[in-house]
Amino acid sequence: MTAEATTPVLRAEDVTVRFTGRDATVNAVNGVSFTLDPGEVLCILGESGSGKSVTLRALMRLLPARRTQLSGRIELAGQDVMAMSHRALADLRGTEVGMIFQEPMVAFDPVYTVGRQITETIVRHEGTSREEARRRAIDLLDRVRIPSPERRLRAYPHELSGGMRQRAMIALALCCNPTLLLADEPTTALDATVQIQILLLLRELQRELGMAVIFVTHDVGVAVEIADRIAVMYGGKFMETGPVREIMRNPRHPYTQGLLSSTVHGSLRGKTLEAIPGSPPDMTRLPPGCAFAPRCRFAEPGCETPPAATQLTPQHMVRCIRAA
C-alpha cells in the first residue's frame, strides 16, 4: 500500500441494512464502515449469512427498495450514493462500479447472447455504435482469455462452460473500465481447477487495470491469494480488519482465529482442524452485545455490551473486549 493519502474510491460509514418482512426484521448489516483506496483489494471474509453479499449490494443500492431499509453514508468516486436519483445511480452502475456474481449461469439473461449483453452495456453508457461496441466486446473476451471470441459473442450463456461463463461475466463487469469492481463469491460455484484460473485472471486484471476490488468470499485461501486487506464479517459487522499478513499472522479476534484454524490452507500436516462450535447467528434476533459471544470460548460477562472497535495499529482494527 502506498502511504500517500489519495482520495478513496469508496467511503462507507455506518452502513446498516434491514430487511423488513411481515413476520420479522432481518438485521443483515449492522454498521459497517471502511474506506477503499484506488487499486486496493479488500476481501470481506465470513460464513454464509454473515451479511457480506448484502453489504456488497448495498454499496450500489442494488437491494429491493421496498423491503429494504438502508442507512448510513456511502460515498463512491466522490459522490453521495444515498442521495442519488435512480437515473444518476444507473449512470454510476456499470461505469464506476462493475459487479461479478457468484453464479454466472443465473446472472446472465438466458435469452440474450453473451455478446449482446456486453455490447448493450457499452452502448448504454458510452453511446458508441453497435459495431464499435462489438469490437470492444471482442477485445474484452480476448482479454479474459476466451478463445475464438467472435464465435463466443454469438453464443448464449447456456452454451458456454462454467468457467467460460464467469470469464464472460468478468468481461461484462469490466466493459466500461470501472474504478471499483465488486465480486460476490465469483469462484464459489466453479470447479477447483477453474477457481484458481479465475482467481489468477482477476488478480492479473486488477493489477493491469489498477482498479479497486471488493471481493466477498467465505474461503480463507482465496482471500489470502487476492487481498491486500481483509475484513472478517460476523453478524453483519466487521469483527476484525487489517492487512492480509497481519491478519494471518496475528489474528486477534476469536472468530478470526477460529476461521483460520478451521481451514486446510496453511495448516501443518498432522495438525487437527478445529471447527467453530455452534452455527451462525439468527439475524432476526442478534444478541445485544457481541454477536459472536454465544459461540466464543472466551466469552465473559462483559461481552453482553457491544464491544467497541479497537485500533491495534492504524491498519489493524478488532472488535473484541479482550483486545482492548
Add this chain to the structure above:
Amino acid sequence: MLNYIIRRVLYVIPIGLGVTVLVFALVHMSPGDPLSAVVPPDAPEEMVQDLRKAYGFDKPLPVQYVTWLGRVLVGDLGVSVARGREVVEELRIAVPNTFILAAGGTLLGFTLGAILGGIAGFFQGRWIDKLATSIAITGVSVPHYWLGLVLVIVFSVEMNVLPSIGMGPGGSTAWEWDAEHMRHLVLPVITLAVIPMGLITRTVRATVAEILNQEFVQALHAKGLFQRQVLVHIVRNAAPTTLAVMGLQLGYLLGGSILVETVFQWPGTGSLLNSAIFERDLPLLQGTILVLAMFFVLLNLIVDILQSAIDPRMSRR
C-alpha cells in the same frame, strides 16, 4: 435452429394423420345411425339401404376411412346430409365469420391479459396486484354464456344501445367492414375475451414474478441499464411462456365457441358444429372438426417455432 424447424414441420404429418383417425373414429363411435336424421322412420328398408350405399356407410370402417381420407386430401369434405350442400362451401362461409370474432376476442383478451398480468407481476402483493388478480379470477370463473346473456340484457334490452344477436343487419352472414357489423361484434367479442384475458393475466403475472426473482434482473440493474431496457429483457423472458398459453387460447377461439356463437346467433363454426350435432349431420361434423383441429395443429407449429426463435434454449430440448 433450422434443423429444429424442419423437424418440427415434419412432425405435422403424423400428427395430422392422427387427427384424421380421431375425427373419423369419434364420429363413428357415437351411437345411432347417421342416416336416421334424414330418413323418415317409416321409410322403406330398400330406400335406407340405397342411401347407405350412396353415402358409403355400408362398407367396413377401415375402407370408409381410407376413402374418406383420400377425398379429404384433395379437399373434398363431402356433402352435408341435412343441408344438401358441400361441406367445404358451408365452411367457407362459417370460418371467416368465426375468425372475425376470434380476432376481436384475441385482441381484446390478450391485450388486457398481458397488461393486467404485467402490472400484477411487477407490483406483486400490492393493492393493484390484488385488483388485477381478482379480475382475472372472475374472468376465468364466470360462465361466458351467462355473461353473454347478462350483457344482452343490460346493453340490448335495458339500454338498447347494441344489437343482441346476429352478425349484421338482416341476418347477414357475410362480414363487411361497416359500422353496423362492428356494432354487432361488440358484445360477442367482450364475452369471448373474458376467459383468455383471465388465463393470460394469471400466466403473465406468475411468469413476470418468477423472472423478477431471478438474479439476472439484479445483474441488469448492476450494469446500469435504464429501467425500460430492463423491462425489454423481462418481456423477452416472459414471452415464450405467454406465447404458449396464447397459442392454445387462440386455438380455442378459432375453434369457435359453440356457446357464445349460439347465444349471439353468430354464423360461425361454433353454430355450424351446434347444428351438425343436433341434426346428426355426419359429413358436416367431421369436416368442421377436422378443419378446426388442423388449425390447432398449425397454430401449435407456429407457436413452437416462435418460441424457439425467442428462447434459444427451446430448440435444444
